[in-house]
Amino acid sequence: MRLLVTGGAGYIGSVVAAQLVEAGHEVTVLDDLSTGHADAVPEGARFVEGSITEAGDALAGVEAVLHFAARSLVGESVEKPGLYWSHNLGGTLALLEAMHERGVRRIVFSSTAATYGEPERSPIVESDPTRPTNPYGASKLAVDTALTAYAGLRGLGAVSLRYFNVAGAYGRLRERHTVETHLIPNVLKVATGERESVSVFGTDYPTADGTCVRDYIHVSDLARAHLLALDAVTEGQHKIYNLGNGTGFSVQEVISVCREVTGHDIPAVVGPRRAGDPAVLVASSEKIQRELGWKAERASIRDIVADAWDALSGE
Numbered sequence: 001m002r003l004l005v006t007g008g009a010g011y012i013g014s015v016v017a018a019q020l021v022e023a024g025h026e027v028t029v030l031d032d033l034s035t036g037h038a039d040a041v042p043e044g045a046r047f048v049e050g051s052i053t054e055a056g057d058a059l060a061g062v063e064a065v066l067h068f069a070a071r072s073l074v075g076e077s078v079e080k081p082g083l084y085w086s087h088n089l090g091g092t093l094a095l096l097e098a099m100h101e102r103g104v105r106r107i108v109f110s111s112t113a114a115t116y117g118e119p120e121r122s123p124i125v126e127s128d129p130t131r132p133t134n135p136y137g138a139s140k141l142a143v144d145t146a147l148t149a150y151a152g153l154r155g156l157g158a159v160s161l162r163y164f165n166v167a168g169a170y171g172r173l174r175e176r177h178t179v180e181t182h183l184i185p186n187v188l189k190v191a192t193g194e195r196e197s198v199s200v201f202g203t204d205y206p207t208a209d210g211t212c213v214r215d216y217i218h219v220s221d222l223a224r225a226h227l228l229a230l231d232a233v234t235e236g237q238h239k240i241y242n243l244g245n246g247t248g249f250s251v252q253e254v255i256s257v258c259r260e261v262t263g264h265d266i267p268a269v270v271g272p273r274r275a276g277d278p279a280v281l282v283a284s285s286e287k288i289q290r291e292l293g294w295k296a297e298r299a300s301i302r303d304i305v306a307d308a309w310d311a312l313s314g315e
Contacts, residue, residue, distance in 0.1 A: 164282075
């Protein structure tokens with residue numbers, strides 16, 4: 001298929017683009033490089049530097065879109081809500097209009113489990129209430145709402161994938177965020193000497209070791225789910241799937257595994273809880289397993305950390 005991958009120079013988008021090329025698809029990557037890296041665009045893909053608000057020419061001849069281009073920092077979204085609404089929702093609406101004009105009727109959307117907000121239960125399932133607690137999650141939920149509307153009104157076929165923490169590496173493709181907020185890369189930065197210590201926010205949660213439990217999914221498994229979702233797109237329908245490991249790993253578990261994998265002593269500084277941090281955030285992937293046959297092949301937190309460390313330390 002002829003495919004457009006928006007945000008395909010970013011961490012997740014580049015891995016998906018690489019797997020698409022490997023599967024024999026004709027891939028165009030559209031990215032404004034505001035957070036992505038040109039050298040992450042896989043060999044064999046065509047690269048167009050530009051914004052999703054001006055995607056018209058990049059859509060020429062395209063049969064489907066995989067949409068990753070978004071602002072994704074929760075803290076920044078609270079400080080700059082207009083940026084998130086204009087980019088995540090406004091940019092996506094511009095993309096959907098351009099797709100309509102070009103007759104492109106299929107899209108896979110990189111959504112987020114942050115659309116659920118603070119859950120009433122864990123693991124979270126797709127039918128649970130969506131009550132996002134920040135502009136990032138709210139803007140992503142608004143896109144999901146728009147996709148449902150476009151499916152009903154214009155026959156668009158859409159699949160949204162909702163997930164929490166993506167980690168690990170796919171060959172040389174790894175997390176390279178200018179502002180890094182994710183636990184695993186920040187812990188590994190202590191091992192490389194880029195940071196003195198890692199912060200642990202609260203050790204008195206009602207979990208096995210008192211630290212928060214979070215969902216982690218290997219980036220290669222996540223990317224494979226996007227390829228399966230592409231095959232599952234049905235015109236006139238908007239399908240939503242969660243992606244998660246089903247159990248989750250605590251902050252202390254992640255730090256301990258990072259120490260084992262790297263062989264480095266990684267100092268952890270314990271601080272108070274952060275406001276709004278739930279004890280457990282885990283998404284169920286039972287639905288996508290049942291309907292699309294997806295299954296995590298690298299679900300071990302050790303595998304996830306080891307791949308991330310190999311990519312980081314091998315540079």
